[in-house]
Amino acid sequence: MTASDTDWARFARDLTRESLAVKTATAKRDADGMFKAGADFYQVCTDCHEKYYGPFLKPDGTFVPPN
Numbered sequence: 533m534t535a536s537d538t539d540w541a542r543f544a545r546d547l548t549r550e551s552l553a554v555k556t557a558t559a560k561r562d563a564d565g566m567f568k569a570g571a572d573f574y575q576v577c578t579d580c581h582e583k584y585y586g587p588f589l590k591p592d593g594t595f596v597p598p599n
């Protein structure tokens with residue numbers, strides 16, 4: 533497995549792709565498209581945080597990554 537195969541890299545690529553979808557919908561002033569693209573965009577934030585943020589968040593709010 534290379535670095536570009538990791539979930540981290542996939543989330544980063546997904547975020548790029550979805551942000552461009554938001555940009556496209558916004559440029560077209562497509563309200564429904566903006567709503568949908570915005571939701572898909574935010575889902576990537578949530579998915580990545582579920583794997584790489586939440587598990588390392590201590591009760592006092594500090595973030596302690598494994599290495």
Ligand code: HEC
Pocket residue numbers: 540543544547573574576577578580581584585595
């Ligand atoms: C590739 C993974 C990944 C993606 C995608 C991602 N995040 Fe995060 N995010 C993290 C990690 C890891 C942290 C904890 C980093 C730290 O505190 O050093 C974090 C922290 C944060 C924080 C807290 C920062 C702080 O200083 O307390 C906010 C707010 C946040 N992310 C918002 C977002 C938003 C909004 C998006 C989508 C637009 C997003 N993130 C997408 C991984 C990601």
